[in-house]
Amino acid sequence: MSAAAISPAVPKPAHVPDALVYDFDMFRDPAYVADPHKRVLDLVKNAPPIFWTPRNGGHWMLLSHAANFNAARDTEAFTSEFIPKAELAAMKARMPPGMPHIPIPIPINLDPPDHTKYRAPLQRVFSPKAILAIRDSIVALATELVDAVKERGHCEFMKEIAEPMPVQVFLKMLGLPLDRQDEYREIVAAHLSDPSPDARAMIPKLQRIAASMNDTFLARRDNPQDDIISLLWKIEVDGKQSTIEDMQNYGVLLFIAGLDTVMNGIGHGVRHLAQNPDLQAQLRANPKLVPEATEELLRRYTFTVPPRLVARDMTFEGVEMKARERAMLFLPAADLDSKEYPQSESFDLNRENKVHIAFNAGPHRCLGSHLARVELQVIYEVLMARLPTFRLDPDKPPTFHCGHVVGVDSLNLVWDV
Amino acid sequence: MKIRINKSACVGNARCAAVSEQLFPLDDDGYIAVEEVDVPPGMEELARKGARACPERIIVIEEE
Numbered sequence: 476m477s478a479a480a481i482s483p484a485v486p487k488p489a490h491v492p493d494a495l496v497y498d499f500d501m502f503r504d505p506a507y508v509a510d511p512h513k514r515v516l517d518l519v520k521n522a523p524p525i526f527w528t529p530r531n532g533g534h535w536m537l538l539s540h541a542a543n544f545n546a547a548r549d550t551e552a553f554t555s556e557f558i559p560k561a562e563l564a565a566m567k568a569r570m571p572p573g574m575p576h577i578p579i580p581i582p583i584n585l586d587p588p589d590h591t592k593y594r595a596p597l598q599r600v601f602s603p604k605a606i607l608a609i610r611d612s613i614v615a616l617a618t619e620l621v622d623a624v625k626e627r628g629h630c631e632f633m634k635e636i637a638e639p640m641p642v643q644v645f646l647k648m649l650g651l652p653l654d655r656q657d658e659y660r661e662i663v664a665a666h667l668s669d670p671s672p673d674a675r676a677m678i679p680k681l682q683r684i685a686a687s688m689n690d691t692f693l694a695r696r697d698n699p700q701d702d703i704i705s706l707l708w709k710i711e712v713d714g715k716q717s718t719i720e721d722m723q724n725y726g727v728l729l730f731i732a733g734l735d736t737v738m739n740g741i742g743h744g745v746r747h748l749a750q751n752p753d754l755q756a757q758l759r760a761n762p763k764l765v766p767e768a769t770e771e772l773l774r775r776y777t778f779t780v781p782p783r784l785v786a787r788d789m790t791f792e793g794v795e796m797k798a799r800e801r802a803m804l805f806l807p808a809a810d811l812d813s814k815e816y817p818q819s820e821s822f823d824l825n826r827e828n829k830v831h832i833a834f835n836a837g838p839h840r841c842l843g844s845h846l847a848r849v850e851l852q853v854i855y856e857v858l859m860a861r862l863p864t865f866r867l868d869p870d871k872p873p874t875f876h877c878g879h880v881v882g883v884d885s886l887n888l889v890w891d892v
Numbered sequence: 893m894k895i896r897i898n899k900s901a902c903v904g905n906a907r908c909a910a911v912s913e914q915l916f917p918l919d920d921d922g923y924i925a926v927e928e929v930d931v932p933p934g935m936e937e938l939a940r941k942g943a944r945a946c947p948e949r950i951i952v953i954e955e956e
Contacts, residue, residue, distance in 0.1 A: 548948075595921070602922035603906045766910075830907070830947050837948075840903040845922065 484529035497522045500530035502670040502878045511881045515807045532672030534801035543809035548837035550586045553783035557674035576720045578685045580728035596710040606845045617857040628892040641737035650702030663734045685723040692722045737847045742883030743776035749867045759859045769851045774831035777810040778881040865890040893931040898950040911942035
């Protein structure tokens, strides 16, 4: 990935002042891909708190905590509906009969009040109480995966532990077959690495995701089980029961959000642990510190970059923006804002304010955040309990990819046996 | 001491409940269930900590 060329620059719109232009390719900037959060710290220090980059079609980047917090909570100014409702309806009306449905990831690509209606049925299955009920099964899975590599003295942590753990938990929750894990992962990784600035260009990819789940949708409609896909068939929004189109809309979102996020959070956290044997010693001596450490790792290595569209011409935090311009909630920078977190680059378990927005702020707060937190805490606990001090393999440094999810591609660990 | 919560602005982070489930009860969806809580004596520090833990900053403490 690091070898890929950065995207061509587009001309700056007239209303963007030169002082707010900063050249940054959020998919392929070489320093960013080499060591993502190091480059984020550099941006936090040296780039304007809100800037416009000419890369990937040209878009705004929101860096400061205040800008991200305020934009995320103002869904009338920053919309998540990338294809406007009227345009979507017109596209559908033009389609010949028999064409596949255009899946729209919901509820993430809706604004309130529709967002609220479509999200409500999912809240309970992702609530803290529901997740607590499956915690033991997550511990068992994590233990099994760690024990499988323990005697070997080394592992490629992403492929062997960080990926299978949350992916298997999530496929089981959804009701998708575990034996198709590799195929699903390939589809979702291809989807998220696409830097296309046009939401319409994503339609075939979303259709591919929906198609990969269709057998299961139909099987659960006729023969419900105790899983999320079966539950979604039973819900009603505005008094109407789910259709196969609704299932595809929900399905693409859950698929994308569930299969490529937590594993990367785990990767960033475990890399930090591997570089900091003192922190490992502290957590081994006192496992009760793991939840606090999890929060501080989330703050230090926030890794998602949700996109928004500017909904109308406006001045936001002193910056003139025009309707339909794209703006990225650059949450990794928000959580490293030194105005909010003094000495933001230090991982500090005793930091007074560890209240981060790694799961975003406002109504789109990550629906899976409670699941993610438990998975992160569990893997750190299990690693501390089952493995001796582990460190990075000096011959194989970690590799990364960047985009809407800032992820870890490979993380080679070694320990003494 | 009283806790006041702007309940309609809750987005379900549940960080307050992670500090004290007793002071910050959640509904079945994981959102805050109350708007106002009288803090029992001895729980003042937990109340302050729970209020600070809210990423949405919608919990305020009224000291007496």
